[in-house]
Amino acid sequence: MSSVQPPRGPLVGRAGELMRLAELVGLDGGESSTGVLLSGDAGVGKTRLLAAVRDRAESATWRVLVGHCLDLGDSAPPYLPFSEALGRLAAQEPVVADALAASRPAVGRLLPGAPRQRPGEGPVEAWTTDRSDLFESVHAALEQLARSAPVLLLIEDVHWADRSTREMLSFLFTRSFAADVTVVATYRSDDLHRRHPLRAVVAEWARLPAVSRLHLDPLEPRDIRVLVQTLQPTPLPEQRVRDIIARSEGNAFFTEELVAAADRGDRALPVDLADLLLVRLDQLDEQARQVVRAAAVAGRQVSHRLLERVVGIDSTALDRGLRAAVDGNVLVAVGANGYAFRHALLTEAIYDDLLPGEKVRLHRAYSTALGSTAEGPAAELARHARAAHDMVTAARSSVRAGDEAMALGGPDEAARHYETALELLADPATKSEVAGRGEDRVDPVA
Numbered sequence: 001m002s003s004v005q006p007p008r009g010p011l012v013g014r015a016g017e018l019m020r021l022a023e024l025v026g027l028d029g030g031e032s033s034t035g036v037l038l039s040g041d042a043g044v045g046k047t048r049l050l051a052a053v054r055d056r057a058e059s060a061t062w063r064v065l066v067g068h069c070l071d072l073g074d075s076a077p078p079y080l081p082f083s084e085a086l087g088r089l090a091a092q093e094p095v096v097a098d099a100l101a102a103s104r105p106a107v108g109r110l111l112p113g114a115p116r117q118r119p120g121e122g123p124v125e126a127w128t129t130d131r132s133d134l135f136e137s138v139h140a141a142l143e144q145l146a147r148s149a150p151v152l153l154l155i156e157d158v159h160w161a162d163r164s165t166r167e168m169l170s171f172l173f174t175r176s177f178a179a180d181v182t183v184v185a186t187y188r189s190d191d192l193h194r195r196h197p198l199r200a201v202v203a204e205w206a207r208l209p210a211v212s213r214l215h216l217d218p219l220e221p222r223d224i225r226v227l228v229q230t231l232q233p234t235p236l237p238e239q240r241v242r243d244i245i246a247r248s249e250g251n252a253f254f255t256e257e258l259v260a261a262a263d264r265g266d267r268a269l270p271v272d273l274a275d276l277l278l279v280r281l282d283q284l285d286e287q288a289r290q291v292v293r294a295a296a297v298a299g300r301q302v303s304h305r306l307l308e309r310v311v312g313i314d315s316t317a318l319d320r321g322l323r324a325a326v327d328g329n330v331l332v333a334v335g336a337n338g339y340a341f342r343h344a345l346l347t348e349a350i351y352d353d354l355l356p357g358e359k360v361r362l363h364r365a366y367s368t369a370l371g372s373t374a375e376g377p378a379a380e381l382a383r384h385a386r387a388a389h390d391m392v393t394a395a396r397s398s399v400r401a402g403d404e405a406m407a408l409g410g411p412d413e414a415a416r417h418y419e420t421a422l423e424l425l426a427d428p429a430t431k432s433e434v435a436g437r438g439e440d441r442v443d444p445v446a
């Protein structure tokens with residue numbers, strides 16, 4: 001999976017934070033932390049700051065690995081950001097990744113597309129991954145990598161992390177490294193409501209001696225003024241600039257959207273960020289809107305192939321819609337054959353704005369497309385099937401998702417999938433239909 005990058009204009013303000021982060025990861029030559037927690041509100045500029053540090057690290061010939069947690073509820077495969085980071089390493093430095101996988105088979109299993117024994121076949125030990133072996137292996141692999149160049153591992157958006165990813169991070173933060181390895185984890189502090197699973201974990205991480213915290217406050221009004229100027233070189237009327245400074249409340253993403261709206265000549269700027277984002281959607285023609293809404297149901301990213309099957313319009317019309325969405329700065333192309341929303345906040349606003357019936361219809365289309373190809377993780381199929389009220393497919397794929405999580409060494413995620421399956425199978429009609437089809441194993445091993 002490719003990294004979703006913010007647009008790369010100059011970094012405005014943040015000189016102090018950049019210096020501090022560079023120091024914490026050891027870029028200024030001093031002692032580095034094992035872990036850094038970078039927090040701040042959604043859209044405040046965590047990823048942008050991280051990009052600046054990543055550039056510096058890469059110029060210093062460090063090895064930078066990046067993985068993202070995704071907003072997929074419980075349907076993300078365990079350790080997804082680690083798989084992504086290692087997958088990218090395998091694509092860029094196949095020889096290095098092969099050597100790691102050879103010396104640490106558990107790491108090899110995290111690689112996307114790694115051959116595995118089929119879940120559910122043979123004794124459980126034969127197809128599941130031992131979790132402590134996996135933790136040890138990832139730790140050792142990072143150390144091994146750092147022998148040739150310092151390693152900076154960036155795990156983005158851990159407010160969406162699954163439990164296995166959180167526990168892997170706890171393990172890495174607790175263990176020290178015998179070589180230069182720093183792990184930076186970002187999260188949205190405004191997402192951490194009182195019962196959020198990351199809240200207590202962050203408090204524990206922050207108490208560890210080798211872990212440092214850096215919180216990003218909103219930008220200062222003078223920085224927002226500069227940001228407006230960099231985004232809109234033709235000067236805006238002073239009153240408009242002041243209006244943007246006041247409304248953005250120091251949030252970089254909100255500022256970008258307000259400038260874009262001002263550029264379009266929108267008179268009354270919506271007060272709410274979600275409404276402002278939807279204005280961007282309203283600029284598109286109906287066909288492009290249809291494509292974008294369908295993409296939002298997939299999540300932050302979607303492959304062209306899957307989108308094509310879900311939208312169900314001819315390929316010329318789809319291309320036209322996608323082109324409009326890319327030109328309208330709603331979607332960006334990632335890799336050779338996929339699309340991502342320019343920012344996660346856009347995905348959320350567009351998904352939340354769908355009518356209940358639209359959501360069900362689109363989830364059903366995804367469920368059908370994924371079910372007929374057996375493409376992608378079973379947990380994704382289970383998520384779409386549940387949202388589409390197709391309980392039979394949801395039950396069957398939840399069992400498979402549990403097996404897949406076990407194979408990856410994620411027993412907590414596996415247990416949750418099996419529990420979901422059991423809940424769904426508690427309905428006699430679902431149970432008899434699942435039993436009637438009978439090709440799949442539906443007796444959870446948990």
Ligand SMILES: Nc1ncnc2c1ncn2[C@@H]1O[C@H](COP(=O)(O)OP(=O)(O)OP(=O)(O)O)[C@@H](O)[C@H]1O
Nearest residue numbers: 006007010011012042043044045046047048252253
């Ligand atoms: N200091 C800055 N200078 C210039 N642009 C910035 C700055 N901070 C953020 N931006 C821009 O604002 C937008 C939002 O920033 P970014 O994606 O880094 O936020 P975030 O905190 O990572 O949000 P999220 O929590 O949703 O991931 C991006 O387009 C980014 O390029």
Ligand SMILES: [Mg+2]
Nearest residue numbers: 046047048156
């Ligand atoms: Mg971000």
